[in-house]
Amino acid sequence: MTNEEAWLAQDAALRNANDPADRLLAQALAQPALDPVPGNFAARVVLLAVRQPQPDDERIEMLLEYGLLGLLAALGLTTVWSFASGWLDRLLEAGSAPETGASLPGWFAIVLLCLALSAATGFFGPRTR
Amino acid sequence: MVARFLHLPATAGACRVSIAVNPVRQMQASEEKAMVEAVLARRPGAFEALVTTHEKLCWHIVNRMVRQPEDTRELCQEAFLRVYRNLSQFRFESSLKSWIGRIAFSVAVRHLKRKRIALEESTDDADAIADLGDNPEAVLVAADQAAKLHRAIEALAPLQRMLLTLYHLDELPIAEITVITGLSVGTIKSHLFRSRALLRGRLRALRD
Numbered sequence: 001m002t003n004e005e006a007w008l009a010q011d012a013a014l015r016n017a018n019d020p021a022d023r024l025l026a027q028a029l030a031q032p033a034l035d036p037v038p039g040n041f042a043a044r045v046v047l048l049a050v051r052q053p054q055p056d057d058e059r060i061e062m063l064l065e066y067g068l069l070g071l072l073a074a075l076g077l078t079t080v081w082s083f084a085s086g087w088l089d090r091l092l093e094a095g096s097a098p099e100t101g102a103s104l105p106g107w108f109a110i111v112l113l114c115l116a117l118s119a120a121t122g123f124f125g126p127r128t129r
Numbered sequence: 130m131v132a133r134f135l136h137l138p139a140t141a142g143a144c145r146v147s148i149a150v151n152p153v154r155q156m157q158a159s160e161e162k163a164m165v166e167a168v169l170a171r172r173p174g175a176f177e178a179l180v181t182t183h184e185k186l187c188w189h190i191v192n193r194m195v196r197q198p199e200d201t202r203e204l205c206q207e208a209f210l211r212v213y214r215n216l217s218q219f220r221f222e223s224s225l226k227s228w229i230g231r232i233a234f235s236v237a238v239r240h241l242k243r244k245r246i247a248l249e250e251s252t253d254d255a256d257a258i259a260d261l262g263d264n265p266e267a268v269l270v271a272a273d274q275a276a277k278l279h280r281a282i283e284a285l286a287p288l289q290r291m292l293l294t295l296y297h298l299d300e301l302p303i304a305e306i307t308v309i310t311g312l313s314v315g316t317i318k319s320h321l322f323r324s325r326a327l328l329r330g331r332l333r334a335l336r337d
Contacts, residue, residue, distance in 0.1 A: 003318075003319075003322075006322065007318050007321075007322050010322060010325060010326065010329075014325065021329065021332045021333055022329070024274060024275060024278065024332065025278065025325070025328055025329055025332055026297075027275065028275055028278040028279055028282060028328075029282070029293055029297035029298070029325075030297050030298055031298070032193070032279070032282060032290075032293070032294055032297075032298060033279050033282075033283065034188075034189065034192055034193070034294075034298075035188075035192055035198040035201060037184050037185060037188045038202060041180070041184055041188075041202070041205070042177045042180035042181045042184060043177065044206065045176075045177075045180050045205075045206055045209045045210070046176055046177045046180065048206060048210060049176060049209070049210055049213040052210060052213070052214065
């Protein structure tokens with residue numbers, strides 16, 4: 001007998017309930033010991049739902065949040081536009097200066113080393129989970 | 130009951146197609162659409178009507194899994210609040226009933242996980258069911274047998290108890306139970322088959 005046939009046979013036995021044991025089992029399964037739903041349940045849920053922030057409020061909040069993020073991004077870009085060229089020039093000068101001994105590939109190696117160190121710390125460090 | 134799953138479509142997508150051409154389902158769908166639109170338009174009494182319509186299914190799912198009435202009440206409230214918050218995202222791809230059932234199921238599963246209660250295995254299964262056969266002479270009365278059978282059902286794993294209730298009490302088709310639980314048809318049938326066989330075996334031992 002395949003699984004499907006066994007399943008169908010068991011289901012039919014419970015449905016037909018010719019055997020007293022099957023009848024008893026079918027009755028018990030159809031009338032489990034359930035706690036009743038409290039009478040005022042729906043009204044309570046509605047009260048709680050009304051107290052929640054409404055979807056429209058959330059939409060306004062989200063729009064304001066995006067607006068603020070946009071403003072911050074614009075301010076950041078303006079700052080970079082105004083001052084960054086100076087920083088970049090000084091950085092490149094420092095990198096190519098013979099007395100510092102660090103070239104652009106040297107800076108690149110330092111960045112890579114920092115990344116490797118933080119990855120290793122993250123890997124070997126304490127786990128938060 | 131057999132007819133409910135004899136012609137089950139192979140995939141959930143096909144299942145939705147077969148539901149869509151059913152006139153009863155179409156009528157239910159239009160009623161559900163009206164109900165959802167009323168709630169989204171914040172018509173007075175609309176959300177309360179939605180909760181009243183579906184509270185029983187939500188309660189059955191959660192209560193069969195967590196058993197404690199107080200926890201059931203809180204989790205059902207949480208489930209309906211989620212429904213309220215996310216109703217605008219409901220796309221009518223399944224019935225509203227299944228969608229709400231799925232939310233209730235996920236809320237109950239999260240609660241059990243938080244409490245570290247196994248979803249599919251029950252530690253006290255063996256003891257509680259073994260109690261059925263402790264004293265066969267004393268349990269000849271059918272009512273007594275039924276009481277012991279109920280104890281055996283209560284001792285099943287949360288998932289099995291819930292599946293038995295959805296199938297036998299709420300009489301949901303297996304296709305709808307797959308939408309609620311996210312389990313496959315085969316897994317659901319397997320759980321139902323094994324738990325019923327276990328109960329049937331213990332009952333037979335009790336009667337012999």
